[in-house]
Amino acid sequence: GEIRMIKSSFGFAMPDFMPEHRLYANDLAGGGILDVGGYPVSMVRLIAGAAAGEPFAEPDKVAGIAHLGQSGVDEWASAVLHFPGGIVAEVSCSISLNQDNVLRIFGTKGRIEVPDFWFAGGDRDVGLGRIDVIGADGTRETISVNEKRHVYSCEVDAAGEAIRAGRQEFAWPGMGWADSLGTLRVLDRWRAAVGLEYEIEKASLRTNTISGRPLRSGGTAIGKRTIPGVAKPASVVALGFEDFRTFSSGSILLDAFFEAGGNLFDTGYVYGG
Template sequence: MTDKAVVWGVIGCGGIAESRFVPGITAARGNVLSAVASRSPGKAEDFARRNGIHGYYQSYEELLSRKEIDAVYIATTHNFHYENVKLALEYGKHVLCEKSFTVNADEARKLIRMARERQLFLMEGMWTRFLPAIIQLREWIKTGRIGEVLQVRANFGFSIDVSPQHRLLNPDLAGGALLDAGIYPLSFASMVMEDKPQFIHAVGEKGSTGVDIHSAYLLKYPKNKIALLSSAVGVDLNNRADILGTKGHIAIPAPFHRACRVELYAANEDPLVQEFPPVDQDGFKYEIEAASSAIRSGETESAVMPLDETLLIMSTIDTIKKQLGLVYKNDHLT
């Protein structure tokens, strides 16, 4: 394993890249952010100047042509993830792609196959999984502290007051509660259950732009395990998560996707609370460090967020989309 710093580029100069990835990579050990790119005139230059980044481009190809760049973080809207990841892989770059990974499972399947053929690292940026609190939670489950898991309950939702053209409401940008907020509880349930759901039932409400404003999902797994999940971009939810087992339960207070506290209530034991440093702007550092460590070691995917699980989650999302009547432009292209 080499100790050489991993040199990153960023494609997409929106809010998530500036408010999360930049502070995260600044705090992450062994990483350097070298260049950014945006196809919107002047956006990359403004982004670079605000954040002290040397390189900026209006062309993704110019950024990807830089030989010193090892890896690329994709921070564009969902509808562009497939084409942007594909381009980065074609240029031989390792990729960390913001969640949701793609708009549908077929896109995910093609990218995974491509990355494996080229032996390049590829990972969905589900940053929550890499937080110390979530690592502690997984250890409690693994060691049987709550017995066999029976249920997962999780939701993530918030109210917004934005124009219909905003990415969260715009169907052309694959907006809506499912892909933006629902990915958190869906990925959380997948992580805990470690299995494919046998039954999926979804209900929800679509707004005036045609995307889902709020939706709920019932998933049944082998051995009668159940997940009760919901998401919203028009309703404030309690944003917590609970795992119920045969010998106790684990609670993650709100907001569970930024967990810094986990509570263990095991049978015949005093409650155990573990608190960790607050996850503020630098919360992405954990996934960035994990990705860069894998890249330096020559690994092509993460054991914490494996590609086969990303594909399984996207397949689950496809089923939910169909039940909610959600069809995006990307779905017509695959």
Template sequence: MSKVRFGVIGTGGIAADFCEALRGSATCEVVSAVGSSAEKGATFSRRFGLARSAATLNELLQDEGVDVVYVATPHPAHEAQALACIEMGKHVLCEKPLTVDAASTERVLQAAKQRGVFLLEGYMYRCHPLLTALIDRVKRGDIGELRHIKADFGFRVPRDPQSRLFDLKLGGGGILDVGGYCMSFARLMAGVVTGAPFAEPTRLQAVGFRGPTGADEISTAVVSFASGLTATLTCAVHHRVGTEAVLYGEAGCIVLPDPWIPQGVRQSLETSFVVKREGAEEEVVQLRTERPTYAVQAELVASALSSGQAPWPAMSWDDTLGNMRALDAWRAALAPAG
């Protein structure tokens, strides 16, 4: 069986992690890449032993040997690049967030629908078997009725006004960069408790701090859902808030030390969570994949191309749009700098 061939837009760290993860895939391969210059694309392609590089985006999109394009560039570039891919009939795997707001997300989703191509927003944790195992435990009532979720994703990077994490023109701020993980997780679990693919918050409040550039450097959202489930979601790019998620139920809790990236290492194959039931010994649930999470995600894409969307719990188009609307609300609820 021939492999599904990926072209990559971007030559940064995430693009590199993607190419590294796919080295051992039996169903996917990266065949070409394009960077911000022809030289960067060529250097990147040589680094990973790709068949070729493209001097321009148009050259990549004209390549009949590319089936799917992986968009791995700063957030503000996603919309135009995704639309260009869709116009050329290329399937798209786009790094999160798909775009920088709900209005632009709707434009991309509508274009994909009209052109009939596959599109997935790359919250790769949603493709990992950890999520399936967790959902099974919640559904069977291991910790009783779910009451509250705590989800954190934050790290400390030195302030650099020109960095994509701090420059508003580059989509800077923790909410867009990593807050979407926390929000999408809470929305997913809120759906699980009601038998739906996801659920939207009915109330959202936010606190936090905007740094000198105006980017949100740390922020917490407190959200409520119609079922009565609540969540506190914290994200940061200048503070070490960690990467833990905890589900609190009537009869115990489930602790996930690293739900977003296994062991906090992008090429790691192992992860786990702990089930703590009242009056019982803790149970550690270990999970191991044959390939890194980027490869797990790419292989799911390859298997779902004819369907247009990836299977749940990966992000559906409706889920992507709902999540972006929630992120818009989170940013709007956070007081401006000063």
């Protein structure tokens, strides 16, 4: 049948709040969204893409909610994604809460369930992976994933094959660059929806470049020319402000542009074609 909804989770419970641990440390970008949130997000993007005959799909809407704990990071969080064509996906993650960690795909003629979907198979304590297909009438078919290799060995083999073939990224269904960046954009939208901005991302603390060194001036890679009526020479290239979604993403490009000699910025609110 046609896929209508996807549900995916990855959550576990740390034994206690440990402010020094990377999962809880604000200065280390802790929390569940950036630790395990990528697993359910990448999976629902994969399934939504397959339903549309594409390697992956980008959601046109992302809404999220989370509990931000003592250190200001998300300890449990959920998001709803809407994809073009109507598929709705619910994703959740946590570092202070155990979840069932099952991928569920709901369609017009039944559903598919994949426990611990990020393993698929491999050498793990709970045995081989499985895929359960449940019909609308309740009939169930279990497909065993007869893969005994550890999941990490599959990743190593895929990387080796890509290198030998002269490729710089995985072939589908492996995650390529565009797919990885798409997942990261969804995670950023999820964080923005729940109000999660790490201290290191705040402009008040960004007096140096994102690499930690002072900003350099006097670059000559981008030339300058005079504009009548403007006293200060302007760079021959202007940088537009169209799509800086976070302070950190903007600072990388803006600092590089300035250090190369750029000083002309287009801050138009709306770009037209």
